[in-house]
Amino acid sequence: MQTFHVSATGHSLNYLPEYIAVRQGFFAEEGLAVTASVPSPWDLVLSDIGSGSAAAALGGIWVPSMFFGRGKRYTPFAQVAARAPLAIVGREKPEDFDWQAMPGKVVAMKGSNGASVGLFTKLLMREHGIDPLAVGFVQDLDGKMLSDLFVGGMADYLVIDYPSAMTLAAAGGGHVVAPLPVTGGNVPWSVYYAEGESDEARLEAQTRFARALGRGMDWILAREAGEYRDFLAKTFPKFAPDLLVQLTNVYRANGMWTTPRIDPDAYARWQQGIADGHLTKAPIAYDDLIDARPTAAFAGE
Known part of the structure; x- marks a missing residue:
């Protein structure tokens, strides 16, 4: 079993497919022992992927965008949330x-x-x-x-x-x-990214991760949230269980979870917003920033 640690910028309902994929054993079936942590301050996720203590950071694509061409290369390779929560x-x-x-x-x-x-x-x-x-x-x-x-x-x-x-x-x-x-429409809100370019071994692990994550999304989309109310309550104890069920169903119905592939049109929209916010000089072309290989199996969906 290969360890795959995720250093995340938060613990959120929009990350639910990852938690479900752990719970249902989808990652384990891909030979991955997926763990997660939320460092404080949040930007320690960059130190975690830089040191190798994490296989991926989970957060906003604005971070890899902001650093592009500025001394650091952070490579988004999969998406978990396709809408702003x-x-x-x-x-x-x-x-x-x-x-x-x-x-x-x-x-x-x-x-x-x-x-x-x-x-x-x-x-x-x-x-x-x-x-x-x-x-x-x-x-x-x-x-x-x-x-x-x-x-x-x-x-x-x-x-x-x-x-x-x-x-x-x-x-x-x-x-x-x-x-x-x-x-609010579609944007690649929450993505997984790593430092630098992937060699074959890392690419293979990211591909297995994306495949299991996609199964987590499919599992959620196939089931009304009330069926796993107890899991939601245990995973997000600060919120009322009935509210969690309600919001999970809202997310299910409105495209929060689609596939792990980062959609090019949603990406282009978000790149414009990032550039308009002066974090980049201009929108970055999809193929320049994204490594689409780990999610290539989802391209035809």
Whole structure:
């Protein structure tokens, strides 16, 4: 059995196919003993893959993009989440939410665990014809602090992870006016990447990993989430089990989990958002950044 350790930037519901593939023995059937850890601070994932203590980092594709051509080569080779697991919480009712009313408003969103939240929110604004410069942002605080401040009256909108947004709404702290797993469209939100280019041995292990991950996705998509409610509750104890079942079914129905292959069209969209956020000088061509070989079997799906 070959050890395959994943150093992840978080422990999230959108990573569920990996956890299911471990639980159901799909990785083991590929000869892989998959383990995971979440270092703090999160950017230690780069040290872990650089030292060889991890076979892959799991997080946002903006990191390999940002470093491309800047002294480090991080190579994405598979995807676990194809949509942003975020939500916009507002003070109005969902039916009254209007993107066009956002200029002049203030949006609070976490910035302490990476750039994805801000990049994606501003990408959506541009796609709706809104100049982000016309909107005020609070981005320098942590999620829990921002949530407490939003409930206390700071900002007009709050962008946080979808489970936390639904929990906040259930407690009367606001309304989920834009559930982005439903309305936000496709981007390669959470990807696995390694340092440098793969030799044959590493490529073969990544291919087996991607194959088992795909089986985890298929297993989830074939089953209503209530069937594995206890596993969800045990895996994500900070959230109510009924909410986890509800959100897993939302994710299942709206393309959060598709295949491990990084979709070129979704990639191009996200690259534009990353470049517009000034993390890169221009969008990076798919074949320049992505190693598509480990997921080649999924290309025809």
